[in-house]
Amino acid sequence: DIQMTQSPSSLSASVGDRVTITCQATQGIINSLNWYQQKPGKAPKLLIYDASNLETGVPSRFSGSGSGTDFTFTISSLQPEDIATYYCQQDDNLRTFGQGTKVEIK
Amino acid sequence: QVQLQESGPGLVKPSETLSLTCTVSGGSVSSGSYYWSWIRQPPGKGLEWIGYIYYTGSTNYNPSLKSRVTISVDTSRNHFSLKLNSVTAADTAVYYCARARRSYHYEALDYWGQGTLVTVSS
Numbered sequence: 001d002i003q004m005t006q007s008p009s010s011l012s013a014s015v016g017d018r019v020t021i022t023c024q025a026t027q028g029i030i031n032s033l034n035w036y037q038q039k040p041g042k043a044p045k046l047l048i049y050d051a052s053n054l055e056t057g058v059p060s061r062f063s064g065s066g067s068g069t070d071f072t073f074t075i076s077s078l079q080p081e082d083i084a085t086y087y088c089q090q091d092d093n094l095r096t097f098g099q100g101t102k103v104e105i106k
Numbered sequence: 107q108v109q110l111q112e113s114g115p116g117l118v119k120p121s122e123t124l125s126l127t128c129t130v131s132g133g134s135v136s137s138g139s140y141y142w143s144w145i146r147q148p149p150g151k152g153l154e155w156i157g158y159i160y161y162t163g164s165t166n167y168n169p170s171l172k173s174r175v176t177i178s179v180d181t182s183r184n185h186f187s188l189k190l191n192s193v194t195a196a197d198t199a200v201y202y203c204a205r206a207r208r209s210y211h212y213e214a215l216d217y218w219g220q221g222t223l224v225t226v227s228s
Binding site: 001031032038045050073089091096098100 | 153168
């Protein structure tokens with residue numbers, strides 16, 4: 001099974017900061033990596049698919065990159081409404097989520 | 107606009123079977139462009155993929171749950187269902203149904219239900 005390791009597990013940043021989250025797969029998954037945002041009490045929301053493609057309607061401050069085993073998710077300028085937990089998910093072999101990164105405002 | 111809605115008992119006794127249904131509106135479970143998925147989230151924890159079904163009835167399950175899980179689809183009612191047998195307290199979670207949009211080179215969960223909390227307790 002493919003395992004996904006996200007880091008950090010939590011972070012605190014100021015409004016306007018650049019925020020980066022990484023996700024590492026235990027084996028190569030080409031570009032089969034998605035990123036989701038989950039706010040408390042809500043269902044997850046798709047932000048990035050196929051490693052770097054922005055879902056329709058998602059603000060351009062969100063971006064993704066990477067291929068193979070190492071992936072990065074970036075918020076270019078953190079906004080108060082971005083407070084949430086972010087998950088990566090691979091769809092190369094079965095489906096696996098990372099453990100999540102909780103993003104808070106400093 | 108596609109909407110998904112989970113329904114089923116919120117309380118299940120240990121050793122019994124958890125049964126949930128996801129009703130799809132604004133779209134068809136018979137479309138070949140999607141997988142229909144179940145994901146769960148224990149309180150305060152992360153997301154766990156349970157499995158998915160294609161409109162043909164083809165399924166794929168999380169190996170850790172495979173022996174206890176059945177996902178089925180009813181195209182006439184435009185819904186799909188989850189059964190998880192022999193439940194324990196560890197199966198207490200918010201259960202989400204979701205649509206996985208698929209193309210030849212990617213797949214992503216683009217629409218989700220609101221989730222339903224299922225508690226396993228006597």
